[in-house]
Amino acid sequence: MINSGDTAWMLISSALVMLMTPAGLTLFYGGLTQRKSVLNTIGMSYTAFCTASVVWVVVGYSIAFSEGNEYFGYLDYFLLNGIGIGDVYGTIPTLLFVFFQGTFAAIAVALVSGSIIERVRYSTWFMFSILWVVLVYSPVTHWVWGGGFLAEWGELDFAGGTVIHVNAGISGLVLVYLLGNRSGFKNTSVRPASVKLMILGSALLWFGWFGFNGGSQLAADGIAANALLVTNVAAASGGLGWLLIEWFTTNSKPTLIGSASGVISGLVGITPAAGYVDVSGALVIGFGSGIVGYMGVVKLKQWLGYDDTLDVFGIHGLAGAFGAIMTGVFANPDINTGVGALYGNPGQILIQLKSVLVVSAYSALATFTIYKIISLIFGSGRISEEVESEGMDMAYHGEKGFDISD
Secondary structure (H helix, E strand, O other), X not given: OOOHHHHHHHHHHHHHHHHHHHHHXXXXXXXXXXXXXXXXXXXXXXXXXHHHHHHHHHHHHHHHHOOEOOOOEOOOOHHHOOOOOOOEEOOEXXXXXXXXXXXXXXXXXHHHHOOOOOOEOHHHHHHHHHHHHHHHHHHHHHHHHOOOHHHHHOOOOOOOHHHHHHHHHHHHHHHHHHHOOOOOOOOOOOOOOOHHHHHHHHHHHXXXXXXXXHHHHOOOOHHHHHHHHHHHHHHHHHHHHHHHHHHHHOOOOOOHHHHHHHHHHHHHHHOOOOOOOOHHHHXXXXXXXXXXXXXXXXXXXXXXXXXXXXXXXXXXXXXXHHHHHHHHHHOOOOOOOOOOHHHOOOHHHHHHHHHHHHHHHHHHHHHHHHHHHHHHHHOOOEOOHHHHHHOHHHHHHOOOOOOOOO
């Protein structure tokens, strides 16, 4: 039966998660990119939210949550066929569950765009965002939350550590290598368009994440309350972790970009664990995620020389994998049904690790295939050097993000 309290909480949570993409992520990404490509960067996330929202109700939800086999759902719910106004999922209306999960699909594909801004054709991204939701995000969702084989293995992923963050991070990294680095990547210092907008975007993401993690319980109860608490703790400790390592090991200048990036890393790390760990676990996962994110963004990218524009792989891929594995360590049976290594189940770590590897392998292969098919039919997704030099805003949109002289 529908519970009015649970439904009210999920209505709020869904709205919070919706806010994360067209407001939080667009400002976060837009503030970090160059001034000449701000609108294009924002537009890629904004457009991804539109395409994902439509694809989700047409076919994505059905692949993810309808009855099927252990790999994908069938098309029982194509265009939400058979789902009525009075249908119930747990204690909330099924249509509300559809909407809540659709906001997850939208932010997942929008995250991928951060890896390849300033060099990908807008049309290529438009087509990629549609196919990625259908062929990558929806099947992986089915594996974990739709009764698929990762659920049968016993993977613990409360709100999307592997489903969203590892998935998006790996896809972004593959696209980076397929498209190549920006011109002058190693020799040119890129100035963010607006650190203030980036900070505002990170704050909106932090706020929306309470719906992201707390809403994943699908009920207004103690587990949801715990999820909100540990989400905030992990975000704060992640921000401190990045801040401190940057402060004392780099140039003795703690940056706000670093602090905000650490907060997002902490939020990513706690996402799979939010419904399973207590505050002590959240402190370790958050602080560790901040350090892992820093090492991925500042060190690993420098060592390997790849141009992940807004560090999606470092912040989401690596911190998401770290959080997923640490869930296997800190999952507390006093919080929820999951039991981690610290509470007598070391085998959970192996399950988490295997799940991360499986999702990473599939995401990489599927992303590679989708991009190659699009390129084969419509040509290379890489913009010309002239467009890259001019900036994406004027070349593609005929607009400027900042109405000031050059």
